[in-house]
Amino acid sequence: MKQQFDTLIDLAKKRCDEAAQRLGAVMAQSRDSEYKCGTLAAYRDDYRLRLENAIRAGVGAADLRNFQGFLGKLDEAVRQQSAESAHWRQTVETARNLWQEEQKRMRSYSTIQERRLDVAKRQAARSDQKQQDEMASRRFTLAPGGFALGH
Secondary structure, three states: OHHHHHHHHHHHHHHHHHHHHHHHHHHHHHHHHHHHHHHHHHHHHHHHHHHHHHHHHOOOHHHHHHHHHHHHHHHHHHHHHHHHHHHHHHHHHHHHHHHHHHHHHHHHHHHHHHHHHHHHHHHHHHHHHHHHHHHHHHHHHEOOOOOEOOO
C-alpha cells in the first residue's frame, strides 16, 4: 500500500512541478506583454505631445493628417496590446489555479499516506502491547513449580 501512495505522490509532485513551470512561463509572457503595453502607451503619449507642440508651432495640413493617422495607429496598437495583456493576466490566473490544485492533490495524497502509516503504527503498537500483556499475564499466573496463583 505504501508503494501505491509513493507512486501517486511522485506523480502528483511531477504534475505540480510541471504546473509551476507552466505558471512561471506564462508569468514571464504576461510581464513581457505588460512591458510592451507600457512602452507603447509611453510612446503614444510622447507622440501626442509632439503633435501638440507641432500644432502650436503651426504645422501644415498634410503633416497634421500624418501625425493624426500615426497617432490613430498607435492608439490601436495600445488597444491590441492591452487586450493581449488582459489575455495573459487571465492565463496566469488559470495557470496559478491549476498549480494550486496540483499542490492540494499532492498534499492530500501525503496526508492520506501519513494517516495510513499512523494507523499501521498504532495497530503494530497495540499488537506488541497485547503480546507483552499476554506474556506478563502468563508469567504472573503461573507460579514457580507450575501452580497457578489465585486459585
